[in-house]
Amino acid sequence: MAEELLVPITSDLDVVSARQKGRELAAVAGFSSGDQTVIAAAISEIARNILMYAKRGEISLRTVLNGDLDGLVVVARDQGPGIPDVARALQDGYSTSGGLGLGLPGARRLMDDFDVVSAPGKGTTVTMKKWRRRHA
Amino acid sequence: MEVPILKQGLYLIASIQSALTDADLSQLREALIERVGKFRARGVIVDVTALDVMDSFAVRTLRDIAHMARLRGAETVIVGIQPEVAFAMVQLGLTLKGVSTALDLEEGLAFLDRQSQERIERTRGRIIRG
Numbered sequence: 001m002a003e004e005l006l007v008p009i010t011s012d013l014d015v016v017s018a019r020q021k022g023r024e025l026a027a028v029a030g031f032s033s034g035d036q037t038v039i040a041a042a043i044s045e046i047a048r049n050i051l052m053y054a055k056r057g058e059i060s061l062r063t064v065l066n067g068d069l070d071g072l073v074v075v076a077r078d079q080g081p082g083i084p085d086v087a088r089a090l091q092d093g094y095s096t097s098g099g100l101g102l103g104l105p106g107a108r109r110l111m112d113d114f115d116v117v118s119a120p121g122k123g124t125t126v127t128m129k130k131w132r133r134r135h136a
Numbered sequence: 137m138e139v140p141i142l143k144q145g146l147y148l149i150a151s152i153q154s155a156l157t158d159a160d161l162s163q164l165r166e167a168l169i170e171r172v173g174k175f176r177a178r179g180v181i182v183d184v185t186a187l188d189v190m191d192s193f194a195v196r197t198l199r200d201i202a203h204m205a206r207l208r209g210a211e212t213v214i215v216g217i218q219p220e221v222a223f224a225m226v227q228l229g230l231t232l233k234g235v236s237t238a239l240d241l242e243e244g245l246a247f248l249d250r251q252s253q254e255r256i257e258r259t260r261g262r263i264i265r266g
Contacts, residue, residue, distance in 0.1 A: 012157040012158040012159050013157055015157065015158070016155050016156075016157055019188075019189055020155065020188070023188065033220055034219075034220045034223055034224075036220075037188070037189060037218075037220035037221060037223070037224045038220075038223070038224045038227060040188060040189045040224075041189045041190070041191050041224040041225075041227075041228060044189050044191040044193075045191055045192060045228070048158070048191070048192075048193060092229055102192045102228055102229045102230060103192055105229070106192065106227070106228035106229050106230070107228075109227050109228065109229065110224065110227050110228060
């Protein structure tokens with residue numbers, strides 16, 4: 001159950017690969033096709049953030065159990081420049097890259113749990129989870 | 137993965153066949169804008185039925201295609217956004233404001249036909265009012 005799938009992110013091909021692997025894992029874990037798409041979209045956004053801000057990093061995917069809930073956990077890690085103001089980076093429309101500024105706040109809306117740990121020069125770790133109730 | 141672009145009458149049809157990288161999307165944008173001029177196209181259809189995910193980069197690129205094509209005299213319509221994809225887009229906060237959409241290829245073609253018909257009528261109206 002605790003098996004972890006690691007996807008290195010070094011190019012835009014890896015962004016596609018990370019979201020496809022996330023979708024597959026979500027399907028195996030029993031998520032609906034709507035939730036699979038939501039999870040894939042969230043992974044796409046944070047994987048692209050790795051590429052854009054840190055150039056390289058990795059995405060870890062795993063499933064977890066919590067009581068009668070099945071969860072899918074996505075962790076995106078990089079050793080990039082870090083985010084000076086995490087609260088601001090989570091606001092819609094705020095971007096330092098000329099993008100739409102919807103990556104982080106959008107991914108947060110798509111997932112159930114969302115956590116960002118970052119500091120300048122210390123890299124960034126985004127942990128996000130999606131839950132589904134297990135049917136007896 | 138290059139996206140095939142077909143020419144049908146005055147329209148260009150780009151039919152996305154599989155998941156696209158950011159580079160593929162940018163390449164599609166350049167190819168379409170170039171071909172609008174080359175074929176003197178009046179309409180562009182981008183069929184995204186096969187797209188598994190529409191994230192912020194994809195939406196921004198489609199918006200750019202529509203706006204750039206309009207500056208070149210062609211109307212763009214995005215067709216085939218799947219229900220799950222639409223749901224995720226709304227959650228992400230992604231809109232295609234200012235870009236026409238239609239359910240599928242057939243509706244997209246009908247939309248472009250109506251648009252060019254209206255354009256002809258507007259032109260005629262101007263000539264008569266002279």
